Amino acid sequence: MAQDFQLPTTHRVLQLISTEEPLQVKTIPTPQPGPGSAIVQILVTGVLSYSGEIYNGKRQYPFPKPFVPGASAVGRLIAVGPDATMSLGQLVLLDCAIHARDDPSAVMLSGIVEGFTEASRKLMHGEWRDSTYAQYTKFPLENCIPLNEERLLGSPSTGGFGYRVEELVHISRLLVPYGGLSDVGLKAGETVVIAPATGPFGNAAVRVALAMGAGRVIAMGRNESALKELSASNARVYTVKITGDDQADTQAITKLGPVDVFFDISPPMAAHSTHLKSAIASLRHGGRVSLMGGIKTDISFPYASFMHRNLSLKGTWMYTRYQMLSFVRLIESGLLPIGKGSGLIVERKFGLEDWKEAFEAASVAGINEVVVFVP
Ligand SMILES: NC(=O)c1ccc[n+]([C@@H]2O[C@H](COP(=O)([O-])OP(=O)(O)OC[C@H]3O[C@@H](n4cnc5c(N)ncnc54)[C@H](OP(=O)(O)O)[C@@H]3O)[C@@H](O)[C@H]2O)c1
Structure with a gap:
């Protein structure tokens, strides 16, 4: 069956209005791609052990309000800007560390923190405000890291590792x-x-x-x-x-x-x-x-x-692009297994409306466990 790459006109997101009030699930217009960006359908996105403390203000992370929170995620390219070379349908790891193209020292973590310079704040208050706790997100093309789907998700009988898509969230941790x-x-x-x-x-x-x-x-x-x-x-x-x-x-x-x-x-x-x-x-x-x-x-x-x-x-804050690409190669080599038998687990999956339970589950999760949203 041919894959449908139509973008819906609206989609569901989890929105933070302020750290003093509960998050809300809303339906808003779906973002559109432009030069240098892609629209990615979110398949699965991670929750940090301290996400609850970020969004209730306890950790005092600065971010714009309102915004769509999030973290690194795994998704599929569904629409791309005119300069993209990757194909629609490509499985990608969305890397939350967004750098200014004209100043790599300006860094923000999508959905988490606006960074600590005027330039990093500009990125998160403008073009890259909304993150991955959503059905679709707009991300810079360079933050969409292509994953070898056949190798990672394919059957062991054809040389794949047979991972489940949610297990790929371990990569970002x-x-x-x-x-x-x-x-x-x-x-x-x-x-x-x-x-x-x-x-x-x-x-x-x-x-x-x-x-x-x-x-x-x-x-x-x-x-x-x-x-x-x-x-x-x-x-x-x-x-x-x-x-x-x-x-x-x-x-x-x-x-x-x-x-x-x-x-x-x-x-x-x-x-x-x-x-x-x-x-x-x-x-x-x-x-x-x-x-x-x-x-x-x-x-x-x-x-x-x-x-x-x-x-x-x-x-070190996060990692460089070179480190990220070499780490994905390490995962694809099989030297660091992330699936069944590796001890790493993804047992608890939540919908966006269950955000309270998701944050609570992540705060008490075992050290080998990742809690995820499946929007
Ligand atoms: N540089 C970066 O790019 C980057 C990226 C992501 C996260 N981080 C930072 O990494 C930190 C650690 O992350 P995490 O995943 O381990 O989760 P966490 O929930 O923030 O911290 C839990 C860990 O801290 C230990 N701990 C808590 N209070 C302690 C204390 N008073 N004395 C000694 N140890 C204590 C716990 O040890 P016990 O359970 O044994 O008590 C446990 O090992 C985060 O808080 C975040 O700030 C940095």
Whole structure:
């Protein structure tokens, strides 16, 4: 049967009017494509563990109001601007990190945060205001990353992995730590400390580090059952509990050998956690630190130690386009499985009207679980 690429005149979206009132499902005109953009039919889109806190204002993320919230998603090209080279019907990963074409340093996260410069704010208040909690969305062409449908969704009998389309949402979560771990040049055989590793992005970092060939992954966290789950997942994963005694924790880490890389993915609440001190103290001479967490306050760091031990510190917000494309190749190679048997799960799917339940489910989801909207 020929596929119908007609755009409906209207579509359903989840809209945020203000952080003080409940989100609303509305029917609004369907966006139209123009040069440099595509209209994508959303098949499935992810919910963050802290989405509820973003849209009720608790995390104080700046964004325009009203707008259609969202996150990275998987969809199909349904209409494209005149300069597009991809074909209609192409399966794409929608990458939420939108950069200004004339200033790559201006970045906003579609549906999540308008960024922190005048230029990034202009992007989200104008052309790219509405995101993926909708049946259709308009996205920049360069943020529509083509996925090899035959390989990813095709039957194993014909060389495919047989993934379900919703399982592809794991790619966008795994991609985040890939940005930081690539930026500090994690190499095969190296030892990396990941902390905290007991949250969704931390757990993703453990999987990505293993796929990049890390010899040892030392996962830190407070939640003992999550740590147990991590150490049972792979023989190259070791765990160290964050006890609050930084010296004891440093000893526990260094017992496992010299550490090449410390990858931090702390949420704002972990600003005073002792793992920052103990993980930095465990680094070998010349070790590297990747900061990808969401800590908002200034924190002190051991200046002399950085100098005497030739340590380096690299902050990373999301990832580069090159990293994103190479990560999709990694997924398509099968080196980092995301389907049945991988331990990653997508059990809970919600319609847009069930947004409250979706945010609640994501906030209590297991570390291997992604909660999604199927609009
Ligand atoms: N740089 C980027 O591009 C980027 C992208 C996405 C997200 N992020 C940031 O990454 C952060 C972490 O994400 P997430 O997926 O792990 O979800 P999260 O829900 O924000 O954080 C949960 C994790 O934080 C730990 N935690 C909470 N309070 C803590 C405390 N007081 N001390 C020590 N650990 C504490 C939890 O450990 P236990 O359960 O063991 O207590 C768990 O591992 C987010 O908050 C966000 O700001 C950054």
